[in-house]
Amino acid sequence: MNSVGDEARELLLTRLSAVDEISEADRNLLDGLSWRIEEKSARTQFVDEGDRPSECCLVISGIVVRSRYTQDGQRQILSVHIPGDIPDLQSLHLKRMDHGLETVGPCRLAFVSHSSLHDVCRASYSVAAAIWRESLIDGALHRAAIFRNGRLEADARLAHFISEMYLRHLVLGMATDGAFQFPLSQEMMGEALGLTVVSINRAAQTLRARGLVRMERGSIQVLDPGTLAAFGQFDPTFLHVRDEFLG
Amino acid sequence: MNSVGDEARELLLTRLSAVDEISEADRNLLDGLSWRIEEKSARTQFVDEGDRPSECCLVISGIVVRSRYTQDGQRQILSVHIPGDIPDLQSLHLKRMDHGLETVGPCRLAFVSHSSLHDVCRASYSVAAAIWRESLIDGALHRAAIFRNGRLEADARLAHFISEMYLRHLVLGMATDGAFQFPLSQEMMGEALGLTVVSINRAAQTLRARGLVRMERGSIQVLDPGTLAAFGQFDPTFLHVRDEFLG
């Protein structure tokens, strides 16, 4: 069978078992979750700051960003989410959204109700722990962003960002020869890194000139992951991925 | 009786019940936790990046910061923690520390083992949920920092930071007439906000000149919380505190 939500079930299971083994019983619990699938078009804000959602959203394909806006409409991108991520997992315990969720390109999303997630967590502490840990890795990503945007200059900041994106795609098996699809415009990368398009453009030229990356519209190829990571002072510890991915 | 750890028990209970009521049974569970008290002197790093701690740390008095360093030794302060906070709560599910913990002034800290925390979480999902929520508020604080450091200029950044510190002290009952003890030097505030001492000093002068705050060595008085928050585009939503504190 190939029922609605199987993609979501598989992605979630892969993700949760990336750190600890998931028992047969827990797997059955998780398989019992029912998912609603939605396709969203590009540049759609589907959760707003201030909302009180009753579901969480799992990214199946495409990229979702979390964002906050200044009074005069400038956007700060708080985090970038790729398939397997649950960008609003915190809404499970924090009622009110402190940021919005927007698609970048077209996305396929899977929604699961808070109540059913609470049910599986209540039924098994090891499931609760696995999901809890996901929400903590999210915090670790935030800390990496604070460090990166606070202490690195433009070139290094971009190197750090690309290193992170590369590693996360690598773990997913979505990078071949260092290359992965990446639909964020330079403008949006600037909004994530606290820089303008112009600075991103010039930083990108630096990284290209050093032979570290190739960046084309919609995709990035990392030519020298080690040097790129060193240049961006990127420490993958915080991603808490298995050692096999850390070259 | 006044056994070791009672301060910690009371602080934790107050904190956890700030959002949802804690049942009698849950309270008994939490009261069963055993705490180890330690006094730390000023400027002591007591947990290092890379450590694999087996306990969490509750701040009883004083201020603790979480920090990461660049290769050339510059410090980025990731977050500032006041009494009632558990700065390394994420270590409960993330084995390896991606940052260090340091005292600012002298601190009294209470330590509780991961295993005993897991026990109370396993025993009661409502306790697990309350502690989980604390770890998510931590993430919300991180997002506020990313927004603040990424999109606000120096003056507004400092206003945002002071607004946050003021509100958190207010909730604790540690602010009178808008004034609270705050031992961070301007240098350290710079390390938190991604600015230099000089910029902080000048930003402080702006806020003083506008009649928003008084800052003296070791203490801050907020004269006009509303205007200060507006100037710093500070939205207290993310702290998820009760409405009674939001003027």
Add this chain to the structure above:
DNA sequence: CGAAGTATTGACTTGTTTCAATGTTAGTGG
């Protein structure tokens, strides 16, 4: 083809850093 979004480039401006000197405050020990 035209239009919209995106990338690139150059010239100029500005906020912040850097450097360096001078006050100021708190704590220490004679």
Add this chain to the structure above:
DNA sequence: CCACTAACATTGAAACAAGTCAATACTTCG
């Protein structure tokens, strides 16, 4: 109680990274 010291705050001037403005090219797509 004062001299001494270290930490912290304040100030000014010069240097610089990044922002702003604006024009030009390149892509993608209806």
